[in-house]
Amino acid sequence: MNMVVCVKQVIDPEAPPASFKIDAATNKAVQAGVPPVIDHYGEYAVEAALRIKDASGGKVTALSLGVNLLREVVKKPLSMGADELVLLEDPTFDGGDSWSTARALAAAIKKLGEYDLILCGREASDTNAGQVGPGIAELLGLPSVTLVKKIDIVDGKARVERVTADGYEVIEMSLPALVTVSNEVGEPRYPTIKGIMAAKKKEPVVWKPADIGLDAALLGAAGRRAAMLKLFQPVREGKCEMVEGDTPEEAGANLALKLREAKVL
């Protein structure tokens, strides 16, 4: 099993809300004093790939696209147990949308050559776009299933559980294929000391646009199909009315009375 996991570097989605600001001039989010992290959704994809490797062997290649990629961040999949790391790191790749990003990743995966399963996060925690995974599959002509919580490889096919609103479906799919995953796959493993040491020694392969044979006009900001007109933080109106009491029990009872008074109950 040759597996490719697409996983990116993002600003920390769990940093305190106060550290999150929008620079109106550039329409970009800035997070002061908080280092970037590997995208959580992508980390679940790494975990899902490693579980397949644990069960039936194989090779896991992590693929990240971006600029200013901190090695200690993008090497996390390696320290978790991935075998290779390929970076698409060049200013030309920057500022893209799902369309140009999926195009670059699909071209890189083609260049990698042999692959049986591609795994992506259900969406990225910065853009929340949710299109790159299915987009890569469409560009490569592969079947895809989104929001998978379990993957088994049986007789050269993938048997996956796909999350639905009230449970899950069991789907059988031919390989090669693409899946997207989220937290339902289970907690990503912690890197072991051995893994961290191995990741330190391993140098990522860095590819530029020419390496994947794509014209710069199709990549990054130049290749966008979706224009972002505005990025803003919605203002919160409303004020919270605090309900008190001499004891916590009384406060609880007072809360019920308050809700009745406000005709909420």
Added chain:
Amino acid sequence: MTEHKGVMVFCEAGNGKLSSIAAEGLGAGRKLADDLGGELNAVLIGEGVGGLAQEAIALGADKAYTIDDPALKDYRMDAYLAALEKAVKQAAPQVVVMGQTAIGRDLAPRLAFRLDCTAALDCVDLAIDPQTRRLLQTKPVYGGNARAIFTSDTDPQIATIRTKAMTPAVHDGSRKGEVINISAGIDPAAVRTAVIDRVVEAVEGIKLEDAQSVVAGGRGIGSADGFKQLEELARALKGAVGASRPPCDNGWAPETIQIGLTGKIVAPELYIAVAISGSSQHMSGCSGCKTIVAINKDPEANIFKEARFGVVGDWKKILPAFTSKVRELLAG
């Protein structure tokens, strides 16, 4: 080049009727179509969906395209994508609206890439720019910390809408419209996935998405036993129990009741958040609730910025008294 006009809404159906997201899509779609001065088309895909065409017309569609075929009984991406592509090519809409559901989020991006255009998923607002006459797609980004407005030059402009974010269309049985059947013509060999089982993880009582009151617990609940207490309150309110992510990750609550960006979106009249800090990812799933009530021991917790009423303190002491008072008030 084909001229793309009007709006097409992909209407999901289940159990022999249109689902609520279809009514929400048609509600949003009608307004967009009127603003564009174009038609509103519905498209229904599945087995036995032909009979629902009139329903879509009653909900505002001018035309209803149906692709009714046994090969479309289960949702299988390849088959549905081929069917939807056919309908979109035939109707040539400027805008395609789908639901941000298990099907919509799977299908919309593939449709976009197949047609060499773009989609915006999980939109909370859709509008037509009066100057450019292009669709403006507003969606949460950065886990709900911000919102972005997107548009595009390529047709069709595809959007999925967040559940419960749009006002559903009102049913008017006197409306007339045209029904157009399209043959599916699915090549079985081109369908690369098979649904071999479907597991429903039944939750007792009222469905979370339909409940008018939701009692949600967070990490501070601490155990599965704690959730039993939340159930008691939910029962008294004839509502349902929800959770933030940590209780689901820890197995105190089933995954199917997680609320938030990666869980369910709910919009009840009353949302009681117990021992939940109010992260942007959690609030993404409940910011449409009418009244949010928070119980949290930390007066600085973000949830108090979102709530209408709050109590600071230990839920273990506050909740039982609150529940019994609620019971008393609702009984009398």
